[in-house]
Amino acid sequence: MKGLVRLARALCVLALGVIIVAPNLPKEWIGDWPSTIVSYGRKVSFVQRWKMYAPNPQRAQTYMNLTAHFADGSTADLEETLQERDGWGRTFAWNKTRVDIWRHYANFNPKRANDHRKWYLRAVCVREARRGRMPDKIVMEQVTRRFAPPDKVAAGRRGLGRPRRRLVTVGYCKVKRVRDMLEADPVLAQG
Amino acid sequence: MRALWSQLDRLIGRAMLDEEDPTALGLCRIVVVGIMTASMLTHVGAVSDYFSSHALLNGEAAREAFHSRWSIFFTFDEPWQVRTIFAVGVVAHLLWLVGLFTRVASFIAWGVWISMVGRQPLLYALPDQLHTALITVMMILPAGRGLSLDARWRGKRRPVPVWCRRLVQLQIAVVYVSTGALKSGATWRDQGTAIYYTLLNPYNRHFVMDSWLASIQPWILRPATWATVVWEVGFGGFVVLHWLREMLGRPRRFPDLRKIFLTFGVLMHGGIQVLLYVEWFTPLMIASYTAFLTPDEVTRVGAWLRRRRGGAPSEAAPDSPDDAAADERGAEPAEDEPAAAESEASDDPPSS
Numbered sequence: 001m002k003g004l005v006r007l008a009r010a011l012c013v014l015a016l017g018v019i020i021v022a023p024n025l026p027k028e029w030i031g032d033w034p035s036t037i038v039s040y041g042r043k044v045s046f047v048q049r050w051k052m053y054a055p056n057p058q059r060a061q062t063y064m065n066l067t068a069h070f071a072d073g074s075t076a077d078l079e080e081t082l083q084e085r086d087g088w089g090r091t092f093a094w095n096k097t098r099v100d101i102w103r104h105y106a107n108f109n110p111k112r113a114n115d116h117r118k119w120y121l122r123a124v125c126v127r128e129a130r131r132g133r134m135p136d137k138i139v140m141e142q143v144t145r146r147f148a149p150p151d152k153v154a155a156g157r158r159g160l161g162r163p164r165r166r167l168v169t170v171g172y173c174k175v176k177r178v179r180d181m182l183e184a185d186p187v188l189a190q191g
Numbered sequence: 192m193r194a195l196w197s198q199l200d201r202l203i204g205r206a207m208l209d210e211e212d213p214t215a216l217g218l219c220r221i222v223v224v225g226i227m228t229a230s231m232l233t234h235v236g237a238v239s240d241y242f243s244s245h246a247l248l249n250g251e252a253a254r255e256a257f258h259s260r261w262s263i264f265f266t267f268d269e270p271w272q273v274r275t276i277f278a279v280g281v282v283a284h285l286l287w288l289v290g291l292f293t294r295v296a297s298f299i300a301w302g303v304w305i306s307m308v309g310r311q312p313l314l315y316a317l318p319d320q321l322h323t324a325l326i327t328v329m330m331i332l333p334a335g336r337g338l339s340l341d342a343r344w345r346g347k348r349r350p351v352p353v354w355c356r357r358l359v360q361l362q363i364a365v366v367y368v369s370t371g372a373l374k375s376g377a378t379w380r381d382q383g384t385a386i387y388y389t390l391l392n393p394y395n396r397h398f399v400m401d402s403w404l405a406s407i408q409p410w411i412l413r414p415a416t417w418a419t420v421v422w423e424v425g426f427g428g429f430v431v432l433h434w435l436r437e438m439l440g441r442p443r444r445f446p447d448l449r450k451i452f453l454t455f456g457v458l459m460h461g462g463i464q465v466l467l468y469v470e471w472f473t474p475l476m477i478a479s480y481t482a483f484l485t486p487d488e489v490t491r492v493g494a495w496l497r498r499r500r501g502g503a504p505s506e507a508a509p510d511s512p513d514d515a516a517a518d519e520r521g522a523e524p525a526e527d528e529p530a531a532a533e534s535e536a537s538d539d540p541p542s543s
Contacts, residue, residue, distance in 0.1 A: 098237070
């Protein structure tokens with residue numbers, strides 16, 4: 001009996017090891033069963049995918065550039081645009097907030113649908129409404145600067161290339177989904 | 192059959208279930224949870240803005256956006272409720288850090304942290320993913336049995352199984368091997384320019400030094416890039432060899448590679464920390480290296496620190512398998528530590 005208890009304890013320890021290791025093994029090796037572990041782990045934000053600077057680190061930096069368009073025809077650069085203009089030097093922890101991480105995610109896959117971007121733009125509608133001036137729409141552009149290869153920089157070129165701007169999407173603040181968010185927003189309800 | 196079962200039992204014991212002094216796991220708890228507590232505290236002042244009904248994404252919209260996650264803040268989302276739960280989480284972290292009511296404190300600390308991440312996962316990046324992985328692993332372990340107030344005040348000091356530290360070691364190895372194996376691009380493999388490009392990124396660089404980086408690329412950054420990939424992928428082999436070495440009683444044919452691998456890691460992460468903004472990744476990683484210290488080593492460091500402070504060792508430290516292994520090798524204690532070595536005898540059970 002004691003031996004069986006030891007065996008059971010050992011199996012539990014092995015199971016913990018499998019939970020950590022299996023999500024990182026190639027599907028070609030072991031099939032798709034770790035996806036069950038992954039989905040349960042995701043529920044409690046326990047994720048075992050470690051794709052850091054892989055397969056390559058970034059070779060360009062992209063910032064979002066947001067312009068609010070109002071009903072009277074006027075426009076205004078939002079804080080994201082101002083951040084982009086100052087964002088090409090250096091960064092320290094005290095210059096960052098966690099919202100910068102969200103902005104980073106919202107920049108992914110500019111040519112495809114991106115839920116992170118969709119929710120970010122809706123949140124910007126709420127933010128601007130709270131600040132007292134509700135835009136009709138928010139135009140999102142991206143400004144990208146490529147990093148020059150080391151041999152070119154050694155030959156005298158600048159490390160960051162020319163800024164390239166492109167339209168990514170337009171977020172509308174008067175669609176039903178955003179109106180629902182605004183109506184349910186407790187901060188706006190407080191006035 | 193009986194002999195086979197006996198051998199299997201011995202293998203299971205050496206690999207997982209044999210017991211060791213809880214001091215090393217206790218130190219690992221203190222250091223790792225200390226970093227986690229600091230990371231928690233950086234949320235102070237923004238908790239309501241991030242997790243309550245006053246967040247930009249709140250109520251039904253937040254639940255819809257993050258439907259795959261669990262968070263207590265989906266249920267309790269009034270700003271005062273969120274601040275209270277966060278404060279409970281901070282207190283739980285502090286209790287876990289000092290090892291008082293460790294089991295309950297660790298579970299509450301874990302619950303509050305995953306609630307924060309689950310409520311708004313887009314505010315969190317890979318360093319926070321490491322935090323979540325380590326907090327989950329540490330929460331499972333009986334890390335309050337040594338170097339804790341539970342041990343000192345509540346009589347909870349007991350040995351811990353050897354698998355506990357090995358699980359933390361496994362987690363570290365998985366992070367490194369996985370990311371190393373995925374670094375298959377030309378910048379890592381062919382060109383060796385990955386570190387150069389990383390240090391050029393204005394999103395998180397601390398210094399603008401493009402020309403200098405380009406000038407040292409062939410001589411320093413390229414070899415460092417390749418060395419990093421080799422080291423990351425090799426870390427898995429190091430951990431397996433380390434486990435075999437410990438299971439076999441540290442024979443001479445298995446060299447102790449910890450100094451080489453962990454020193455490289457400390458230098459690499461230290462360099463990253465100086466040159467880049469990477470949140471809490473470096474402190475967490477280096478803190479988790481304490482899982483590679485044996486109970487004997489931790490005890491010696493503790494005795495050395497006490498002597499540096501001018502006090503005598505205050506409590507007898509337990510015997511550990513390291514002493515036995517050192518005796519088998521005929522190893523001498525460090526020259527400046529004879530008193531400590533003598534004081535380490537106790538009647539705690541040996542580990543194997």
